[in-house]
Amino acid sequence: MPTTRRQFLSIAGGITAAGTLVTLRPLEATPAMLNTAIRNVVGEAPIRTGKVKLDIPPLVENGNTVPLTVSVASPMTTDDYVKSIHVFNEKNPQPNIGNFHLGPASGRAQVSTRIRLADTQKVVAIARLSDDTFWQAVADVVVTLAACTEELN
Amino acid sequence: MRRARAIAVVALLAAAPTLLAGGIAPEARRSGYAFMGPETRAMQDDDSSNPGMLFVLDGETLWTRKTGGADKACADCHGDARSSMKGVAARYPAFDKAAGRPVTLGQRINLCRGNHQQAAPLPYESRDLLALSAFVAHQSRSVAITAGDDPQLKPFVEQGRALFVQREGQLNLACTNCHDDNFDKRLAGAPITQGQPTGYPLYRLEWQTLGSLERRLRSCMTGVRAQAYDYGSPELVALELYLMSRARGLPMETPAVRP
């Protein structure tokens, strides 16, 4: 069977410090899996676009460590605040990236972390507000590869 | 991807029909930092978000931990690394009289372990060796590189330079073809840098961990489909020495972050 592009990318990206591991990723989160993962959090509630800002480089230098910041426009008072922020991806083996639980004590609805993206794909951030409405932002990220890869021993 | 890479290589060969050991003038030398995007720069710039600092912290702990048959810590001889190790990494690889040849900082740490601590050498790329190397090299951050100035090193710098300009591997490329003649261009989507080793050991996003310059050189060699030299081999040490001498004047950045 010829090596597919995705398998090759995975091989290229999967070498560890010991140099003994090869990554083959037959699994990937299909849009259906992404949708299911989102519905597990949101239920049947409508998801509106707005309020959420998803900061992620449109072209990342390495998919193994991608900086990401999600912020939500909210006064963060006791009656109007962000309960949680949920981040999903489209094409990793698993659609979930992280759930972040906040409250009025947060003061500002903003979280940053670093994520892995196995391929060029869509990233979705959804915020649950204190009135149980859901808001989202979507970003498309292009993942480039390192030019030189390590030996597979 | 393979095809894209092959095209990129062909383009490179076409652009460099003659092998020129151009070298880069001191004022034109640029750290890999200059080739990175703003997000990766930000990761390096802030010590509280630079993942390489986790290793520096581990190295600080190891510096004061007694070990080996002699039950001595690095600090028992060298005291406070902030003063005793300042500028040291900027001079490495350095000439070792007993061996009659240059040794890398990692090899120096292991010589110390053997000679003074009566401890077993730490394996190449082990967390402890990287952590100690990072802690020591971190004390030289912003110090200008002067490695290779020692006249005893001259033949070894020459050996490293010869290896740098020697074509190798199935792609028949020398280091100089990319890093002297084609920096600022791209290879498979990634910018080609000048290959200035200013921040080792460094945290490479690709690796998701800290790694040595030798590890980086070996992955370059694999990239051109050449047989990589072994860790600690005279060839790799000579290449490291030449690269450091070629970066003369650039400030140390350990622990750097690179894509």
Place this chain on the structure above:
Amino acid sequence: MAALINVPARAKRGDIIEIRTLTSHIMETGFRHTVAGALVPRDIITSFTCRYNGAEVFRADLFPAIAANPYLSFFTVAKESGKFEFEWIGDNGFSSTASASITVE
């Protein structure tokens, strides 16, 4: 292994402060195979909690898509002097804690 915690040492009451944490962890995804074909078992941090004088102010559930050596930055309101406690919990019984103090004027 080390963790890096960044909490301002001092703040004014009511200030919104940023907290940054970075901890050593391989975050093995559980989706990779060795050359011989064996699945490398998952080994990740699954949960992070920050408590401020005992009360939870931030919590995160982490998945394999979080990069090695997890980095988290978040905010809280400086309400009183005291202690922040951080806890990371993960696979194979992994547990790690750290703390930092703050003086609120």
